[in-house]
Amino acid sequence: MDRVTQDGPVALLHCAIGIYGVVAYEVGLRTREIAIRMAIGAQPSSVLRMVLGEAAVVTAAGALLGLGGSFLLRRSIESQLYQVRTSDPIVLSAVAGMLLLVAIIACALPARRAMATNPSVALAGR
Amino acid sequence: MLFNRKSSLSEVPGAQDVLANAPLISTRGIEKSYPVGPGQTYVLRRITVNIKPGEFVSIMGPSGAGKSTLLHILGMHDATWSGEYVFMGQPIHALAPKQRATIQKRNIGFVFQSYHLLDDLTVYENIELPLSYRDVPKAERQSIVADVLDRFGIVAKKDLYPSQLSGGQQQLVGVARAVVANPSVILADEPTGNLHSSQGRDIMELFKRLNDEGTTIVQVTHSESNAAYGNRIITLRDGFMES
Numbered sequence: 001m002d003r004v005t006q007d008g009p010v011a012l013l014h015c016a017i018g019i020y021g022v023v024a025y026e027v028g029l030r031t032r033e034i035a036i037r038m039a040i041g042a043q044p045s046s047v048l049r050m051v052l053g054e055a056a057v058v059t060a061a062g063a064l065l066g067l068g069g070s071f072l073l074r075r076s077i078e079s080q081l082y083q084v085r086t087s088d089p090i091v092l093s094a095v096a097g098m099l100l101l102v103a104i105i106a107c108a109l110p111a112r113r114a115m116a117t118n119p120s121v122a123l124a125g126r
Numbered sequence: 127m128l129f130n131r132k133s134s135l136s137e138v139p140g141a142q143d144v145l146a147n148a149p150l151i152s153t154r155g156i157e158k159s160y161p162v163g164p165g166q167t168y169v170l171r172r173i174t175v176n177i178k179p180g181e182f183v184s185i186m187g188p189s190g191a192g193k194s195t196l197l198h199i200l201g202m203h204d205a206t207w208s209g210e211y212v213f214m215g216q217p218i219h220a221l222a223p224k225q226r227a228t229i230q231k232r233n234i235g236f237v238f239q240s241y242h243l244l245d246d247l248t249v250y251e252n253i254e255l256p257l258s259y260r261d262v263p264k265a266e267r268q269s270i271v272a273d274v275l276d277r278f279g280i281v282a283k284k285d286l287y288p289s290q291l292s293g294g295q296q297q298l299v300g301v302a303r304a305v306v307a308n309p310s311v312i313l314a315d316e317p318t319g320n321l322h323s324s325q326g327r328d329i330m331e332l333f334k335r336l337n338d339e340g341t342t343i344v345q346v347t348h349s350e351s352n353a354a355y356g357n358r359i360i361t362l363r364d365g366f367m368e369s
Contacts, residue, residue: 036242039203040303041231041259043224118205120198123242 012095016102023055023106027114034114035122044115051111052104059103063096148215150311150342151177151200156209158195158365169195170207171365177344179310182337184353185346187362193346194315196362200344201313202230214310231259235304237314241296243288249299250275250284256307270306278302278332294325301332305341312336314345318352330355 030051037047074086084091114122156173159166170192177183185193198204199211202218205226211218216229235256243252253274257267275281278298288296297317304312314333318326326349334355337343345352353359361368 032242033244036244037255037259038227039201039236039238039242040256041227041307043227043231043259046259118198119203120195121204123238123240 012098015099019059019099019103020106023059023103024110027051027055027107027110031110031114031117031122034111035117035119038115039119039123047115048108048111051107055103055107056100059100063099066099067092067096147178149176149212150179150181150214151175151344152210152212153200154210156196156199156207156211158192158199158204158207168365170199170362173209173362173367175360175367177311177342179342180337180340181358182333182343182356183345183358183360184356185344185360185362186348186353187368189348190364191362192365193362197313197315197344197346201234201236202226203236231256231307233310235307235309235312237297237300237304237312237317239316239319241288241293241300241320243296243299243303245288248285248287249280249291252288252299253302253306256303260307262307274302274306292325293321294328297321297325297329298332301329305336309341311342311344314343316346316348318347318349326352 034047034051037050038044070086070092078086153173153175156170156175157168158170159168161167173192173196175196185196187193195204199207200213202213205223209219213229214233218226218229221229244255247255250271254267254271257270262270272281275284278301280295280298280302283291283295283299288299291299297320301312301314301317304314312333317333318329321329330352333343333345337356343356345356347353359369
């Protein structure tokens with residue numbers, strides 16, 4: 001196995017961990033907002049839809065930028081790939097899909113935690 | 127279900143008097159505690175309260191007496207308590223969270239001491255938010271919000287963000303947000319606690335006007351002068367009701 005093939009899964013894992021950390025932190029910061037929305041009548045399902053929808057849009061935009069970047073850099077990594085083309089649609093969509101899935105999971109976990117908290121507790125002292 | 131039952135009852139002769147005198151809010155033996163070490167620390171003990179439609183009730187007591195905790199229970203923001211709570215004839219203690227949330231959003235407006243407006247939304251959007259959660263069509267929302275902005279004299283502020291408003295103005299928006307969906311009851315947790323006395327007086331005058339128009343109001347306050355706007359005081363001390 002060449003270097004790129006070996007490092008690919010590790011890079012993907014790092015990317016997934018990074019996205020998870022950033023997105024989960026970002027949703028964690030929105031605990032107050034989620035509590036306020038629920039206190040004034042939002043159903044948990046509508047808040048979850050809002051948070052996941054926003055994360056999906058941002059992650060999809062990131063994935064599109066990444067795909068553009070991979071297209072621009074394709075010549076520099078072409079020689080290091082084995083049995084995979086730089087524009088392989090299956091590989092590209094699988095990677096983008098996986099990162100999107102990671103972002104949605106990273107959103108859903110803290111959002112569900114925030115929604116399970118009583119607004120009175122989440123807003124106490126703020 | 128509640129509303130159907132109410133409308134059919136109201137057709138029975140004499141039933142309207144009964145409905146008018148029936149409590150809007152009725153609690154029996156409400157208790158709230160937190161686990162501390164091996165035991166429990168009680169914040170509320172055996173709270174029994176009846177509040178009729180159209181009342182203006184003030185909950186008073188020293189810090190730590192459980193006033194805000196009780197208000198949040200009445201506002202259905204807190205589900206971890208024991209006892210019985212009946213709101214407009216509905217046994218809240220026996221309902222699933224989704225049903226509670228539906229009753230809450232239809233009937234309760236909440237005003238916070240720290241305003242709790244959403245910083246990224248304009249005044250207009252903050253006031254519109256409760257209507258969007260009640261599936262009010264957009265055209266109708268625009269008309270209702272325009273009316274509320276006009277009633278509260280904040281039309282000129284509608285495109286500003288909360289950070290661009292004074293504390294009094296933010297609380298005015300907080301009250302506007304609480305009343306925009308025309309709730310049966312407004313619960314206010316120390317609504318003037320962060321305001322100058324003149325701004326506080328304006329807010330209390332506003333509550334008085336809303337109460338005169340028929341909205342039931344329950345406020346938590348430390349201020350005797352604010353309590354004087356209401357017609358009844360409930361006093362809590364160390365989690366127990368004194369009066």
